[in-house]
Amino acid sequence: MEHIIQAPQTPFDPAGETAEDETVTATRRAASVTESSRANRGWWNGNADEYQAEHGTFLGDDRFVWGPEGLDEVEAQLLGPAEELAGKDVLEIGAGAAQCSRWLAAQGARPVALDLAHRQLQHALRIAEEHSARFPLVEADASALPFAGSSFDLVCSAYGALPFVADPVRVLREVRRVLRPGGRFVFSVTHPMRWAFPDEPGPEGLSVSGSYFDRTPYVEEDEEGEAVYVEHHRTVGDRVRDVVRAGLRLVDLVEPEWPEWNTQEWGGWSPLRGHLIPGTAIFVCEKDA
Numbered sequence: 001m002e003h004i005i006q007a008p009q010t011p012f013d014p015a016g017e018t019a020e021d022e023t024v025t026a027t028r029r030a031a032s033v034t035e036s037s038r039a040n041r042g043w044w045n046g047n048a049d050e051y052q053a054e055h056g057t058f059l060g061d062d063r064f065v066w067g068p069e070g071l072d073e074v075e076a077q078l079l080g081p082a083e084e085l086a087g088k089d090v091l092e093i094g095a096g097a098a099q100c101s102r103w104l105a106a107q108g109a110r111p112v113a114l115d116l117a118h119r120q121l122q123h124a125l126r127i128a129e130e131h132s133a134r135f136p137l138v139e140a141d142a143s144a145l146p147f148a149g150s151s152f153d154l155v156c157s158a159y160g161a162l163p164f165v166a167d168p169v170r171v172l173r174e175v176r177r178v179l180r181p182g183g184r185f186v187f188s189v190t191h192p193m194r195w196a197f198p199d200e201p202g203p204e205g206l207s208v209s210g211s212y213f214d215r216t217p218y219v220e221e222d223e224e225g226e227a228v229y230v231e232h233h234r235t236v237g238d239r240v241r242d243v244v245r246a247g248l249r250l251v252d253l254v255e256p257e258w259p260e261w262n263t264q265e266w267g268g269w270s271p272l273r274g275h276l277i278p279g280t281a282i283f284v285c286e287k288d289a
């Protein structure tokens with residue numbers, strides 16, 4: 001029987017998580033490390049079922065998709081040639097239902113899928129029942145990775161953790177610590193340019209509505225003013241500096257173009273906007289050998 005390994009933290013209590021019918025207000029305001037982690041843990045626990053129902057088909061049970069454009073690791077090979085993944089120890093942070101880890105396992109790699117939200121990992125367990133791949137599922141915050149130093153050859157994250165944390169350098173330092181010398185970390189996030197535009201898939205999402213340089217987090221609050229969802233904005237320069245401050249080397253910054261075959265919208269990501277402005281930024285980083 002597979003189970004989820006929990007790092008010491010507040011136990012999962014479904015009754016205490018964000019209810020779907022709560023009234024929330026979107027605003028821009030400061031949000032600390034602790035507040036962001038607590039809010040996002042609650043949001044992803046409360047919304048995992050809906051998220052997987054809406055996006056599960058696009059993500060596939062065992063595909064490695066880097067973002068709404070549909071760039072697949074099969075073609076991108078940002079973690080290296082697929083035939084060289086066999087036998088590699090790989091950590092996926094913010095893994096959700098661990099679709100990417102399942103693809104890695106199919107290549108012969110030894111993945112570990114880590115996520116903050118218990119309910120997301122329960123979806124990983126649900127999907128695992130229909131697949132032969134078995135690998136550890138770890139419930140923990142990416143800001144405090146529960147692994148010894150130099151445990152992994154590769155770390156990856158497709159929109160997991162980094163868009164949501166108040167202190168990305170802390171996460172990047174943790175990633176550097178658990179990587180072996182010469183190891184690689186590849187992570188995708190919302191392209192920073194998107195923050196200057198409304199998060200709308202239609203023409204209203206094509207006009208600048210705010211400053212690209214405004215780093216104030218996007219926060220959804222409940223009626224008591226408690227944050228229930230937080231996203232943190234970093235400019236391109238901020239992200240590059242974060243990587244460097246964490247002691248990693250940036251070797252590529254990939255901005256996937258919207259392909260003709262993809263006619264599907266994902267929130268504010270759409271073919272209309274995707275053909276004009278970038279939606280995803282993928283940072284390829286290495287730890288010196």
Ligand SMILES: C[S@@+](CC[C@H](N)C(=O)[O-])C[C@H]1O[C@@H](n2cnc3c(N)ncnc32)[C@H](O)[C@@H]1O
Nearest residue numbers: 044094095096116117141142158159160161164
């Ligand atoms: C957009 S999903 C990405 C997962 C998967 N790649 C996908 O596309 O569905 C974001 C995931 O990051 C997780 N997450 C958010 N903050 C985190 C943190 N601080 N540490 C670990 N995981 C986190 C969420 O629980 C969620 O499962």
